[in-house]
């Protein structure tokens with residue numbers, strides 16, 4: 001409760017600040033490619049993983065049940081289709097009463113009554129069919145965040161008619177590549193996501209390295225007031241900086257999650273930030289860890305970092321190993337107000353004792369991969385992000401327009417475009433492109449301190465960030481700030497990628 005008050009204080013304090021080659025869609029082609037990848041991964045895998053990977057590699061075009069362990073921290077959406085090449089399930093968005101760890105009884109909006117919603121765990125090349133029903137009292141859609149599927153299935157309300165209350169829609173697509181993704185509504189998202197409509201979506205290689213344990217950490221915050229959600233977009237700070245919560249919620253829980261770990265094991269952790277506005281900084285102690293994946297899947301080379309900064313919408317995968325027994329702790333480093341000063345306070349999200357074992361010293365398992373890095377760029381464009389006071393209050397703008405109706409740009413499939421995202425106001429913007437990936441090159445050379453393919457780039461206040469976008473997926477796509485209040489107040493536009 002003290003933490004809640006402190007966070008609230010910080011939220012109000014802020015108010016006073018001013019402001020590659022595209023993989024084939026043919027599953028047979030893909031199975032071949034993945035079999036080759038599997039060969040490369042065999043060397044470093046332990047004997048059990050080798051067996052699992054070999055099994056997959058020997059059966060081309062097969063979609064065997066994932067050899068990976070259950071993902072701890074998420075509950076699986078059951079596949080109801082016996083055909084191993086198809087994942088098929090029902091999903092319902094509806095209001096539910098949910099009692100939080102501290103006894104707060106909230107009216108939430110949830111997928112299949114779960115908070116977070118159920119995990120979709122599939123393989124590259126699998127066809128995913130989701131029969132969706134909307135039992136909310138307002139329209140919604142589902143956006144499959146990060147998946148480079150067709151724009152008709154992307155949940156863009158300008159393309160897909162919103163699913164009205166009582167209505168249904170069948171999402172049907174083939175997952176093109178491996179990575180950690182998530183799904184959430186794309187209408188009135190600032191309220192629908194805050195009320196609990198979000199869930200993880202994992203895509204695995206047809207044959208991939210197996211880790212001893214996999215864990216998902218979906219790190220959210222919520223702004224509660226008097227046992228309910230605080231009113232939405234009802235304060236200037238929320239309009240200005242987005243809705244910063246006063247409780248941290250990990251995998252749907254306020255209390256730290258607990259588990260068990262074993263000396264000598266190597267784990268894969270997947271981080272997803274579905275928060276409306278809060279950029280998190282995550283720190284792991286009592287273990288060694290390195291980043292192996294970003295929004296767009298595996299990185300070219302694993303890298304180490306003292307902590308993982310993850311903005312709204314982003315994902316990071318890390319590999320964690322335990323050379324020693326002890327205790328592993330995951331913390332979120334949060335700015336809190338202490339007296340007149342802001343200090344960083346670590347809030348524990350997860351702890352597990354690491355039991356002693358006779359296992360050998362653990363070896364990293366992630367294998368590097370080639371990214372579709374390009375030294376050329378076909379075009380340069382600029383996005384100016386700004387705000388103004390409109391007739392109905394604060395408006396957030398992209399290139400001078402709030403909720404721009406005409407596409408801002410028309411590109412050709414295959415274009416490599418350098419986009420300078422110029423933030424002309426104080427608040428930061430985690431900027432998201434649908435349906436495409438990019439790399440972040442803050443300077444004039446393709447050097448980056450944020451390796452990997454991304455679909456969200458955090459642009460600090462009053463600064464420029466350059467990204468190199470690989471526009472490989474044709475269609476009409478949204479671009480918007482992933483501070484959901486900024487998006488709702490107009491920082492949302494579209495662009496075209498022509499076939």
Ligand SMILES: [Cu+2]
Pocket residue numbers: 428429430481482483486487491
């Ligand atoms: Cu923004």
